[in-house]
Amino acid sequence: MTTTPVPATAVPGATPTTASAPAPSAGRRGWFALAVLMLPVLLVSVDNTVLSFALPEISRHFGTSGTMLLWIVDSYPLVLAGLLVVMGSFGDRFGRRRLLIIGAVGFALFSVAAAFAPTAGFLLASRVGLGVFGAMLGPSTLSLIRNIFADRNQRRIAIAVWAAGFSSGAALGPLLGGVLLENFWWGSVFLLAVPVLVLMLALTPFLVPESKDPAPGRIDYLSIVLTVATMLPIVYGIKNLATEGSLLVSATAAFVGLAAGTMFVARQLHRPDPMLDVRLFTVRAFSGAVLVNLLAIFSLVGFLFFVSQHLQLVLGLGPLDAGFVLLPGFMVTIVAGLAVVPVVRHLAPHVVVSASLLFSAAAYAMIALHDDGGSAGFLMLAFVILGLGVGASETISNDLILSTVPAAKAGAASAISETAYEVGAVLGTAVLGSILLAAYQQRLVLPGGLSDAQIELSTETLGGAVEVATQLGPAGASFLQDSAFHAFDSGVTITTGIAALLMISASVLAAWSLRGSDSAASTPVAERELSTDENKR
Known part of the structure; x- marks a missing residue:
């Protein structure tokens, strides 16, 4: 296969390499626009963590199987992952602000549908709809930031704020969800999206400038x-x-x-005129940053999947108390994402990211070494360590991804970053959650005298076993609960051990793949490497 050489200025990330005037700085309106763009970011992250804490109640309410429960969780990020590149391309072509507004309206409507879902199947379908319109929100926010903040230093700070927005939403989700779940029905957690979206729709036309590719492809x-x-x-x-x-x-x-x-x-x-220039993935630093983005979220979502159940079902905490246990970890994630900005000016990105992933590995290793899953205080400490690693690695990886493309193609790069985020969310639940479920089912010992329906419910989820225990006498209930808790915690030990090894491997890979990248460079690393390839030809 032969290809026509492309000038450096035509490839993604290409900018003039000759000395030129500094990029213009964003004024006060730019920072106000960033504040507005944080609303959908908060919304998406709140939606994810709120659902994690509502899983036990959803499981009991609908009597769902473990597989259905996983699909309810995974359907939203799965659909997002499948459509993000498409929606990023549409934003480049038709306007990122326009796509953001359309996504907000659709997301609000499906949030209401999910809140009042009469069956588990309807809830699953509503989550799919949320995924479709949510795919319009993510790339639009990040690509608009790329266009609003042309100055590299300002953009790095804005990206750190953007990443902190996800962590803030993740922190608010359990707390707001805890209040709602202790006072209202499980569907109320989805209604959190409505007032946020109404505010965003009112402010966006006035504060957020429209932007799109001036020469879009077909x-x-x-x-x-x-x-x-x-x-x-x-x-x-x-x-x-x-x-x-x-x-x-x-x-x-x-x-x-x-x-x-x-x-x-x-x-x-x-x-x-490709929808996505896949040559970017031949650039080692770019591919490494995408993988780091994916694995950081993999570790966060996988941790939340089991810890939310352990805190509520094994330790017996209410949703609000469970949210407070995780709050310090979320706050550390925010602080780490912002604090890493000045740090990376003095330390190479591959050193910072590699060390960050080792913090995530240490958090999982701590839990793997505890047979009983740990106390609330122990899990709080582990999540603080995990949050330190996730916050720092997310800021650097997103900065590297977004800085490889010119402003006109920001939607495509934003979509890649968001796709990595959502695929990480899917795999965190699908891989770690499925391993945990398999280990739980293998180690669960049931008392005699259960009906077929009770056996099926007990073996599908920990929440199902707890529900069945309430239907038994004291001896049978105690036996089933002890067995279910032991089986679940044994599965957690296996799952977290595997996750720790994955994070160590990811740290080594980041140290290799990101070596030579400089997040402060005036010329993006993708441009330098792609231009070198063209010159060799």
């Missing part, structure tokens, strides 16, 4: 189909293998996804 419908056909089967294959154990089905799904992905890459390489 809409490539086949690439849109191939993007979705790549993401959905691969994640489904992972989930199916972990929960159902069908190797044939999982292998078939993975093959379909990889085949679609191969076709997508080939199509982008041959098109003069």
Whole structure:
């Protein structure tokens, strides 16, 4: 295959390398616009963590199976992951602010639908709808930031604030959710989105400037189909293998996804105006930053999936008290994301990111070494350490990803960053959650005399076992609860041990892949490497 050489200024991230005037700084209006853009960011992150704390009540209310519960959690980030690149491209073409407003309206409507879902299936469908319109929100916020803040130092701070917005929402989610879950029904957690979106819709037209690609390519419908056909089967294959154990089905799904992905890459390489310039992934620092983004969220969401159940079901804390246990960790995540900005001016990004991932590994290792899952205070400390690693690595990885492209193509880079975030969320629940479920089912010992329905409910989730225990006499209830708690904590030990090894591997990979990248460089590393490749040709 031969390709036509592309000048450096035509590739993603290309900017003039000659000495030129500094990029203009954003004024007061720019920072006001950033404040408005934080509203949908807070919304998305609140929605994720609120649901984690509502899982026990949803499980008891609908009597859902473990697989259905995982799908209710995963459907939202899964659909987002499949559509983010598409929506990022649409934002570049039709206007990022316009797409942001459309996404906000749709997200509000489906939030109301989810809040009043009459069945688990309806709730799942509502989560899918949230994913569709949520995919319009994420890339729009980050790409608008890229265009508002042309100055690199200002943009790095804005990205740190953006990343801190996710952590702030994650911190607020358990607290607000705890208040709602202790006073109202589980569906009330979804209604949190409505007032936030109303405020955003009122302020966005006045404070947020519109931006789009002045020379967009044609809409490539086949690439849109191939993007979705790549993401959905691969994640489904992972989930199916972990929960159902069908190797044939999982292998078939993975093959379909990889085949679609191969076709997508080939199509982008041959098109003069690709929806996504996949050559960026040949740049070691860019690919490494995307992977770090994914693994940081993988560790955060995977931790939240089991710790929310342990705090409420094993330790018996209410949702609000459980939220307070995790609050220090979320606050540390925010502080770390902001504090790392001056640090990375003096230390190389690969050193900072590699060390950050080791903090995440240490948090998981602490829990893996405890057979009983740990006390509330112990879990609080572990989450503080995890938050330190996640906050620092997220800021640096997003800065590296976003700085590789010119402002006109910000939607595509933002979509890649957001896709990594959402895929990490999917895999954190699908992989670690599924391993935990399999270990729980293998180690659970049931008392005699249970009906088939009680057996099925007890083996599907820890929440199901707790619910069945309330239907038994004192002896049977005590036996079932002790067995379920022991089985769950044994699964946590296995799961966190695996997660710790993954984070150590990720730290080594980050140290290698990000070496040579300089988040303060005036010329993006992707431009330098792609330009070098073109000159070699």
